[in-house]
Amino acid sequence: MKISVVGCGQCGGKVADAFNQLNNEALFYRRLEVITDVIAVNTDVADLDSLTSIKKDAGHRILIGSRKTGSHGVGKINEVGAELALRDGDKVIDAIRSSKHFHEADAFLFIAGVAGGTGSGSMPVIADIVKKRFKNKPIYALVVLPFEHEEKTDARTVYNSATCLKATDSVADAVFLVDNQRFIEKDSSLVNNMAAINRMIAAPFYDVLRAGEEKKSKHIGVRLLDAGDIIQTLGGWTVLGYGKSPLQRISLPFDWRRGYRKTSAETNRGLHAMDEAISNLSLQCSPEDSTSALYLLSAPAKEMSMNLVKELGEYMSEIAPKAIIRYGDYPSGGSELKITVVLSRLNRVSKVKDYYESMPDIVRDHQTRQRENDSRLKELVNASAVVPSLFGGNGD
Ligand SMILES: Nc1nc2c(ncn2[C@@H]2O[C@H](COP(=O)(O)OP(=O)(O)OP(=O)(O)O)[C@@H](O)[C@H]2O)c(=O)[nH]1
Ligand SMILES: [Mg+2]
Incomplete structure (x- = not known):
């Protein structure tokens, strides 16, 4: 089965990069490819620059929303990621259309970390734009869930995760869930080795796709797992x-x-x-x-x-x-x-249900903090009323 891969945000881009590396290796050693193209989308130019194997041109590393963010990312606010994707989604459509082997792809795979801002907000929106434009290809999403410590230290992590998961589920034909925490539970040496984790995420997926694309008879099984089997299996x-x-x-x-x-x-x-x-x-x-x-x-x-x-x-x-x-x-x-x-x-x-169920508390806490913040700022402004102004004063 052949797929076209789009990675959004830092995590999405890096995992897409791992898919691209596997594809380059398969091409080199086995003369076969299962990925027609790999595109990375980001609001942060430094994240795009840090990719290693995805082609470097503007059709493969797509910067969105640069006027609004100054090319520095959206700092975890996934609503901004979504808004910028809506505005610049056409760039991704153009890139997909100009991809040489796109017509061979059986499906799309969109990838993002759900906890950040850019990938979490933009991925479901871009997937939706692509789905409307290319109606006959299934849309799959691979979403990376945050580490436990990220969930504990920042409510925004859970907020982004819940909103991204809900949006992705409504767009994608199937959503692959990958929990970052699982990798470090199995092997703590992976804590600082994201590249190794990304390869562990991509490799088994790549194997499943590759099995049905082998051309040499010695690698073709008695029961070939082809695109039809995979598409029929995948859902939700x-x-x-x-x-x-x-x-x-x-x-x-x-x-x-x-x-x-x-x-x-x-x-x-x-x-x-x-x-x-x-x-x-x-x-x-x-x-x-x-x-x-x-x-x-x-x-x-x-x-x-x-x-x-x-x-x-x-x-x-x-x-x-x-x-x-x-x-x-x-x-x-x-x-x-x-x-x-x-x-x-x-x-x-x-895990997904827990994210959803914690939303009312997160929203309530956020509103309480916001009110507290506003009232404290108001107290400061009120206190400043007795201080003379330096602007437009009468100078005496
Ligand atoms: N598996 C894996 N997880 C990653 C990687 N990079 C970041 N993450 C996870 O992704 C989440 C953060 O999302 P990012 O992709 O960094 O954020 P972003 O989409 O670039 O959004 P902003 O930087 O906020 O604009 C956290 O849960 C990280 O643990 C990576 O290379 N691999
Ligand atoms: Mg980023």
Whole structure:
């Protein structure tokens, strides 16, 4: 499946940059591409300059609202991000239209961090403009949720997250939820390594897209996961997980047919990788709440038997009993068995619900603070009434 990627704001741009790097690598090593173009949109010129692999021209790094922000960002006010996107959205449409391979894209992927100002405000607005202009391509969004410490220290973080999530859900055909906090819970060394996190976000997604685009027969699976499967699976709130198991080679001379021992070792490897994928979901949620799911098994061809595929299918339907399950196998090289799981059409996502439910308190607190602030300022102005003015005075 081929996609056109648009990253908004710093986070969106950086994750889009990671997608672009993966695409360059796939082109170099495998002569295949799944991304037709990658565009970054920002109000902050320094953020655009810090990207490493996205093409440098004004059609790939698009600055919006520079007159209003002086090219320095919107400082977390996502309403301003939305307003500027509405005004300058045509720049993105022009860039998409002039992209050479755009007609090959099966869908759009919009990316943003929900907690900032530019990406959070502009991404849903740009996605909406693009949706109206290119009606026949599905719109997917990948949204990055903030770290816990960001939520705790600043109410604006939660405000931006809730408003962005609501707007994105109303525009996108599917919303991939990625929780930054999950990455540092698994590996604290990632705290200061955003580039590594971004690659971990993009890589499994890229694998799922790539499996159906392979051209060499040795990389084409028995059950190819193509654009149709992915589009049919995706809808509404969606999470993605990734797991792997090392392959221990059994190279006994008489191992010419699949004996019981090998089969069970192979199955255990598969189930282990699937367990890891489920416990590594991009946002904590219950697989039972998914009504549409897919998994991609990738390993060297000789490590993937029909029995393994069958066992994984049965296991997946135990984990997500209400879901229609699609799958694919992807014969790839390497010394690992990898499984990527997508759980879609989730009907319960407590993290999103928590954001929404905390809004009344946030708005009330904000209004109270605003009133307090206004009344204190008024007291100061009143007190200043007895102080002579330096402007337009009579000079005596
Ligand atoms: N995973 C990941 N998260 C990021 C990255 N950069 C920022 N974030 C997260 O994104 C949120 C902040 O959004 P940014 O994208 O920096 O903000 P912006 O859209 O540029 O908006 P303004 O700077 O306010 O104009 C926070 O929750 C950060 O933790 C990144 O490269 N990767
Ligand atoms: Mg920024």
